[in-house]
Amino acid sequence: MGNFAAKVRRQPRYIDLDLCTGCGICADYCPAIVGDAYRENLALSKAARRDYVQAVPATYYIDPEQCLFQSHEMCRICVSACQAQAINLYEHEDMLDLNVGAVILAPGFGRISEEVLAKYGYGRLPDVVTGVEFELLTSASGPTMGSIIRPSDSEHPHAVAFLQCIGTRDVSCGNGYCSSVCCMYAIKEAIVAKEHEPDLKISIFYMDMRTQGKEFDYARQRAREKGIRFVRSRVAGVKENGKALEISYVDEAGKHLKESFDMVVLPEGLESPRDAQGLAETSGIELNRYDFCRTHAFSPLETSREGIFVAGAFQGPKDVPESVTDASGAAALAAEVLKEVRGTEVETKTYPDEIEIEDEPRIGVFVCSCGTNIGGVVDVKSVAEYAETMDNVVYTDMNLYSCAQNTQETITEKIKEHRLNRVVVAACTPRTHEPLFQETIKDAGLNRSLFEMANIRDHCSWVHAMVPEAATEKSKDLIRMAVAKARGLEPLPEQKLPVIQRALVIGGGIAGMTAALNIAGQGFECVLVEESEALGGNLRRMHATLTGDDPKKLLEDTEAKVRSHPLIKVYTEATVDDVSGYVGNFITSISTNGTTESVEHGVILVTTGGKPYEPTQYLYGRSDQVVTQGELEEKLAGAEEAKGINDVVMIQCVGSRGEDLAYCSKVCCGQAVRNALKILEINPSAQVTVFYRDMRTYGFMEDYYQLAREKGVMFIHFDMDQPPEVTEKQGRIQIECLDKIMGEKIVLEPDLLALSVGIVPSRSEALSKMLKTPLTADGFFLEAHPKLRPVEFSVDGIYLGGLAHGPKPISESIAQAAAAAGKASIPLANGHVTVEPIVSFVDVGTCIGCGICETLCPYAAIRMIKVGKRKKAETISASCKGCGICAAHCPSLSISMGGFTNEQILSQIKALCESA
């Protein structure tokens, strides 16, 4: 650990990353037309290509298997077409020798083989498509531009069937596990398809609808409301019937049925990544029985080899939010290993001092041809000549590629030579190129805010290619607008605010302890506040896990580490009374036993947890025979008492999924299976019956569900409108429920009835108000973005992990807590936060102190302060995102936005309406 030698084979791209401008001319000229593998061969592409527009890096590459030069030593058209001279067809692979301290494996997942798909007619029947193919058909940027057509005849289908569990939960193909994501992605595709074609009839055939993720059941509900039909059945096969596809299935009553559809979608499961065994061998890690990375329930991001971590679906099938979370968590663990060498291989770029600029604007305009991308449509010369005539423009130039390294140097020289104090580049989009040009003008001693772009490529030459004259006129207008704005540009300060290198973790359950240990492990002080008298939270109540790992030991070990860590200070029986400040600079008052202490810290982690739902249904609290799964778990841990348990009934989703709580708690199905197996372990002749709505033993938990069934646990399905009835007769409980397969009521009189109750959030309203971090309708904390920023809040410097975010098993809480710690340690490790110059600025002189801005700011980046006797608004620059909501709503026009002032925007409007 801490010292790995890695050999990395790098395949050639044949196009130089640094020289390629992403213009796409190579692809235009490339004569090798090939199937577009990225679009499942539903479209055509070229050997020289970029797979999709958002690809990183945003440059092209050449596929050697399809390039005519690589296969036949002919062609080379792209080489002469590329004006940036970025193509080298003689490039060969190279080997990189890397010396690294930690390794993260993130090879993703593999695809279910076509052999498995062929069982459902795939490959033989053209209108049987995979989930990935169907998604492409619904995608606006896909091969049909979002038009859903069937491949055989390009007609719009009227009825589509989705068949779930393809290549997954299927022992016959070796994949006994559940792929966790297919139910949800099938629902998403079905909803999108309905949005495109409201009359489309969609039926989803499923075994259990596993929408266990945060808020996923709401999507299922929406799908129902849109008329999507859910059929509980596994489909046996697909047959051709004229132009239609006939599927046969058995319904819940055991009746054999046949039904015809125009199209069948196979939302395939996730396979272990291709060559997982090779990777395991190379890296010296172990795989599980399905060739996914073997991890331990309590260290879900660690492989069997110390210092090698895992993220994403290689750890087990999972969706985007969890993959992104795992990735941050794995990075946090690697950062712990690399603590000693942090910041050692960093080169800091230096810039010349900023020059004092003259009052009179001296604007330089650089018009880019982008090879022929702009120049082929827009008359660049006439545009440049026009720019020269504008007031304050003292220099104009034309560039073949404004972004090329040598042009950057020229721009720097011209700024100095002509004493330019504002620069306009008319080229591509500021979203990708503004930072580059801002660097360039900084190199010339100008403040980077003295820069403006006119987008005459993406918004002009590319989209008006057929009307070159109009495109030229539009380019002139866009440059006139940019110059008008440039006249009013002012240098803006580039602030760096210091960060107090200490974290506050609120909540001392397993998530809070894990996060604190990681942050301290990275070398930062950490204050851990726990409301109750002991650390551990829900872990204190746990006795067993499905995987056989011991939660008691986890608690003991973790608590001991936390208690003994010199950088962690623990407060128990403590509450957070007040939080003020912003990222890098928070002050929190913590009360313990009547004394209040004030702590300064740079970041906050919210790990306040959740607790079990307290049921009132099914005679709970009125009969001794009715317990929760947690209470049953405790009974089973005391072996003597457990031996007397012979006949147990379990009821799933008590209070959950629409009864009291609207959501699924993710853990209860696994808990039920675990307790059922434990009962049978203690007493093999015991009878266990589970009443369930959908068994959500996702991922590798499915193996235990299978095992329970094999061992004779009875699983009986019920619908929400016909739940089991529990009554008490002569001191004994009796359970009545409809068995749909038998078509009759069954009556059971067990020794015990165990209720699977969900997880409810801790009371979080007060904390939510204090931190200005919102809650979901269900009362859990709401992250900034479920996929892109799953462990952060929209308010900077505050992070989220564990049950406070939503119900989840221990392993996911641990991974998420590591992720939150990883994100929180970014400002801690930097030691400062950089403020973008686009932040808002309040004119204290005209501010009337109404506070509208403070109320509206979504980032808690404006606060009211006292200036003399009056209330005034003040921007917290470190938290501001520059959205401008405050400026737009300020009744006294006292707030202006850096680089987007009212005057600047109005000057752009005015310039547009002046004619050329």
Added chain:
Amino acid sequence: MLQSFEPKIVGFLCNWCCYAAADSAGVARFQYPPNIRAIRIMCTGRMDPLFIIDALHVGADAVFVGG
């Protein structure tokens, strides 16, 4: 003969979504009429009604807000 009417449209586009979408339209070479001129803002929350009134006042035929 009357010339066909070519409106002058001011577009206020959010940097994070609609402006990015207009960029993507470019990358995909979607062709659309050349009547719109975009003003980039960091969020449509920045939209002050004043901008719309001013645009119409100084001669724009229409205003497009995309966010």
